[in-house]
Amino acid sequence: MRGSSAARTRCTTSNLKLRLVRYWYKGVALGSVSTNNGLESLHGRIKRFGTLRKRMPVGSFVKEMHRLMEEWSWASESQPFQSVPPRSLSLEVKAFHWSEDPSHMEFFAPQLRMGTYFVPGSCAGLVSYRRYGRCDSKPRRFKTFGQFVVWLKAYYRVFRNVHDILLCTCASSAKMYICKHSVTTEHMKYETDVSQKAKALPIDYHPRRGRPKSVGPALSMD
Ligand SMILES: [Zn+2]
Structure with missing residues (x-):
């Protein structure tokens, strides 16, 4: 009896601590810096x-x-600051292959008339879109950090910032200010063409480091 009473007290104390420290998890301030x-x-x-x-x-x-x-x-x-993120060929290739997936387009295409877009992420199969929306409006629904991480990777929001640049809530956009989701959104919304070169390259395309073979040495004698 005494043991169960002590356990109940411990449990109540930890609940109380969680209630007092409401903003204990990393994702509480989305979009703000969490590392130095x-x-x-x-x-x-x-x-x-x-x-x-x-x-x-x-x-x-x-x-x-x-x-x-x-x-x-x-x-x-x-050398002025860049105001528009650079768009590489490998990113175009990734965006093209992402947009070729029928399940992605089935989810994304109906949203094109709106100004904010949600796209499925790597954990989309683990969280329903309805539950994702519920947690988006009330972030305190998470009980563990693992639940939060799955939610974070389930769907991403593509939006325009004050400088009219399309951003996304995925990790790639947070680091580079551009990602396959924002590139696809731009292609589909404004019906811009994907280059033939990007269409022809495989999904795992990565440019090789160093000087391209077709370019000769800079200090050539002839
Ligand atoms: Zn993204």
């Missing part, structure tokens, strides 16, 4: 091109930072 990778990358560049991984006195360090800031500032004039 960007900051680490900037630190890496400072160490590689600025401090050269040496310990420096504060005075020298501040001088070095001032020099770096000035250099980057001038560089931003000659």
